[in-house]
Amino acid sequence: MQKIEQLQKKCWLDAIKKNYKAIVFTADAPRLGTRERDERNYFKMPDHLSLGNFKGTSFEKFDDYEGSSMNMHSDHLFDPTLTFNIITWIKEKSKLPVLVKGILRPDDAIKCFENGADGLIISNHGGRQLDTAVPTLKQVAPIRQAVGKDKLLIVDGGIRRGTDILKCLALGANAVQLGRPILWGLGYDGQIGVELVLNLLITELVESMVLTGCKNLSEITSDLVTKS
Numbered sequence: 001m002q003k004i005e006q007l008q009k010k011c012w013l014d015a016i017k018k019n020y021k022a023i024v025f026t027a028d029a030p031r032l033g034t035r036e037r038d039e040r041n042y043f044k045m046p047d048h049l050s051l052g053n054f055k056g057t058s059f060e061k062f063d064d065y066e067g068s069s070m071n072m073h074s075d076h077l078f079d080p081t082l083t084f085n086i087i088t089w090i091k092e093k094s095k096l097p098v099l100v101k102g103i104l105r106p107d108d109a110i111k112c113f114e115n116g117a118d119g120l121i122i123s124n125h126g127g128r129q130l131d132t133a134v135p136t137l138k139q140v141a142p143i144r145q146a147v148g149k150d151k152l153l154i155v156d157g158g159i160r161r162g163t164d165i166l167k168c169l170a171l172g173a174n175a176v177q178l179g180r181p182i183l184w185g186l187g188y189d190g191q192i193g194v195e196l197v198l199n200l201l202i203t204e205l206v207e208s209m210v211l212t213g214c215k216n217l218s219e220i221t222s223d224l225v226t227k228s
Ligand SMILES: Cc1cc2nc3c(=O)[nH]c(=O)nc-3n(C[C@H](O)[C@H](O)[C@H](O)COP(=O)(O)O)c2cc1C
Pocket: 026, 101, 123, 124, 125, 126, 127, 128, 156, 157, 158, 159, 177, 178, 179, 180, 181
């Protein structure tokens, strides 16, 4: 198994060579959540595919592993001992802004910014880590309240319609991210499919703004969302 230090070095070099603009550090996966279907089906990477961002390392292919081969990565590459200090370390090494992904609690959000984070992604990993984890939409307002109006907050998880984007922005997010809809677009028609997904969402967001009387993004305010 290739040394972790070598892999880290490759990551920093890639970041410089490929002109990365920021690093997103995923904080909600100290280990992989159990994925019963992957275990049951002995999930393996199909032979004709490999992991592009691990090219040239021993992590490029999923090894033959007991149960799901997804566990190979978490068993060898995930470090459950990391603390908030890691944010400073990544910033020092990469010289890039660092966004922490997978934050759901206001107190964790505050600690991330105290440790130098440049932004947060409020995320429950698309519900793929811990079953019954809190929906991200519920955590936007409390986290915004805790960190103040100027910090960068992005939200993901279950964004499927323009109205979902409107609600996230109304509750205090600066932007949203998409996971599965991008994959569905890709499967449907490659790049064109992805563009279709993005254009549909923009069209729906604009429609929801028109129908709620918002002329621009700054008019999307929290009073648009009520508790049922
Ligand atoms: C197939 C798949 C693989 C993913 N792998 C990762 C990963 O390696 N690291 C990570 O931080 N999030 C990963 N995610 C979670 C996404 O980054 C994102 O948080 C989530 O998909 C957002 O929810 P949505 O799919 O409902 O839009 C993955 C999601 C999917 C669907």
